[in-house]
Amino acid sequence: MSSNFGERIKISIFGQSHSEAIGVVIDGLPAGEEIDLEAVSRFMKRRAPGQHKYSTTRKEADIPEVVSGLFEGKTCGAPLCAVIPNTNMRSKDYTNLMKTPRPGHADYTAAVKYGGFQDYRGGGHFSGRLTAPLCFAGAVCMQILARKGIQIGAHILSIKEVRDDAFDPVQISAEILQEITEKVFPVCNDAAGERMREVIEDARLAQDSVGGVIEAAAIGLPVGLGEPMFDGLESKLAAILYAIPAVKGVEFGKGFAAAALMGSENNDPFYYDADGRVKTSTNHHGGSLGGISSGMPLVLRTAFKPTPSISQEQQTIGLDTRQNETIRIMGRHDPCIVPRAVPCVEAAMAVALLDLYYMQNK
Numbered sequence: 001m002s003s004n005f006g007e008r009i010k011i012s013i014f015g016q017s018h019s020e021a022i023g024v025v026i027d028g029l030p031a032g033e034e035i036d037l038e039a040v041s042r043f044m045k046r047r048a049p050g051q052h053k054y055s056t057t058r059k060e061a062d063i064p065e066v067v068s069g070l071f072e073g074k075t076c077g078a079p080l081c082a083v084i085p086n087t088n089m090r091s092k093d094y095t096n097l098m099k100t101p102r103p104g105h106a107d108y109t110a111a112v113k114y115g116g117f118q119d120y121r122g123g124g125h126f127s128g129r130l131t132a133p134l135c136f137a138g139a140v141c142m143q144i145l146a147r148k149g150i151q152i153g154a155h156i157l158s159i160k161e162v163r164d165d166a167f168d169p170v171q172i173s174a175e176i177l178q179e180i181t182e183k184v185f186p187v188c189n190d191a192a193g194e195r196m197r198e199v200i201e202d203a204r205l206a207q208d209s210v211g212g213v214i215e216a217a218a219i220g221l222p223v224g225l226g227e228p229m230f231d232g233l234e235s236k237l238a239a240i241l242y243a244i245p246a247v248k249g250v251e252f253g254k255g256f257a258a259a260a261l262m263g264s265e266n267n268d269p270f271y272y273d274a275d276g277r278v279k280t281s282t283n284h285h286g287g288s289l290g291g292i293s294s295g296m297p298l299v300l301r302t303a304f305k306p307t308p309s310i311s312q313e314q315q316t317i318g319l320d321t322r323q324n325e326t327i328r329i330m331g332r333h334d335p336c337i338v339p340r341a342v343p344c345v346e347a348a349m350a351v352a353l354l355d356l357y358y359m360q361n362k
Contacts, residue, residue: 003125005240007231008358011137011351015086017122017129023083024133026069026140028358031077033144035070043139046181046343047131049334061087064136082136086129099320100327104308111319128245128337131344138347141354148357152349153177154216154342155186157301159196164215165189169253169283172217172297186342204335207311211246211304212338216345218287218298218353223278225293225356232291233298236356240348241302246337249303253286268296302345309333 003013008028015022041063048062062084069080098120101107106126110118118124142152151174157164165188167176180186187193196212203210226233238250258266261284268280280296287298309329316327334340 003130003243005243005351006355008362009141009351009355011134013130013133013137015084015130015133016119016124017086017127018124019086019119021083021085022130022133023064023081024137026080026137029069029075029077029080029140029144030358031075033075033147034073035075035140035143037064037066037073039143040064040136040139043142043343043347044132044135047135047340049340062132064133080140082133084132084136099318100316100325101319102308102327102329103314103316104305108317108319123245126245128340131244131341131347134244134351135343135347138343138350141350142346145350145354145357149220150218150353150357151177151220152216152218152346152353153181154214154345155180155188156193156196156338156342157213157215159212159336159338160199160210162192162195162199164192164196167215167217167297167299169286169297169299170281172219172299174219177217177219181342181346185339200336203306208335209307209310209333210336211306212336213301213303214338214342214345215299215301216349217300218349221287221293221295221298221353222360223293223295225353225360226288226291227356227359228291231356231359233288233293233356234291236352237300237349240352241300241345244302244341244344244348246304246307246341247302248305250300252288252298252300254284255286255301258284300349302341304338304341307334307337 005011010027012025044062044064064082064084067081067083069075069078101111105123107120110126122129145152155164157166180188185193185197199210234252241247241250254261254266266284268282268284270278270280273279278295283296283299285294286300287294287296311329313326313328316325318325
């Protein structure tokens with residue numbers, strides 16, 4: 001089992017949901033980059049569990065311990081390693097999962113692939129808990145990107161059928177991104193956010209769950225990032241976004257809606273602005289042409305399935321009895337993982353974009 005990503009900026013995530021700790025090693029960071037660990041902790045707190053009624057009751061401080069790679073507050077050229085202790089596990093809640101896999105989880109596929117030796121407690125290495133070290137890596141990369149004029153932000157576009165106001169794909173400012181990411185419930189329209197929370201609460205009371213879509217943007221990207229064919233801008237971002245547990249779809253710009261347009265409708269006309277910069281009057285391409293950044297805002301959306309761990313009785317199988325059985329899942333789970341996934345999407349984007357930046361600027 002290997003969880004590695006990147007070519008110039010490489011990350012390796014380790015640990016399991018109920019192991020002693022989880023963590024990440026980041027290799028390839030340039031020396032001399034100042035890293036504000038308090039800002040990293042604030043970013044990670046946005047993802048941390050146990051803070052709201054719409055999240056799991058498992059409480060974890062998620063305070064990273066940096067064991068290498070920093071000296072006097074700056075990167076020193078060595079691999080940057082951070083360890084995050086697991087302190088609030090209830091492994092007994094998962095004792096029945098070894099023989100009765102949960103619908104919608106990796107329990108069955110992992111049991112077959114790893115011959116029953118996988119750590120099934122809390123989902124093991126397949127758990128959303130592993131997004132904590134991803135957020136650490138992303139927060140570090142985000143600080144370096146910010147010094148290059150690149151800003152990243154995301155909001156909840158929809159929960160079930162309730163929809164937030166979408167970004168204007170042509171005009172996205174750093175102020176808008178900052179304002180949204182500072183919110184406890186990151187939406188553009190707070191009234192829509194309140195309706196989303198009602199939908200999540202209804203699902204929780206019904207012992208069920210809901211999913212949703214996160215819309216994210218990156219601004220300030222120079223023209224030219226992306227290495228076609230297989231390390232193109234969209235390819236690289238999609239690969240790391242799909243690594244976030246529960247992601248079932250990624251689209252850029254108009255995405256699937258572009259399939260219903262005529263070419264004359266979908267094409268974005270070029271023009272020179274007052275400062276002589278090349279722009280497009282629309283941004284159906286979402287900031288990527290041919291897998292290369294165009295200089296327009298990078299806009300993408302990520303779809304998350306409903307949390308598979310629900311309290312209702314469900315149909316499953318007995319791996320030892322080879323009979324059809326039922327299961328009632330114990331443990332502490334989010335009725336909707338989307339709110340806590342917003343910083344995870346931002347973090348994944350930051351890692352991929354910094355990797356692409358240094359692939360372009362060797």
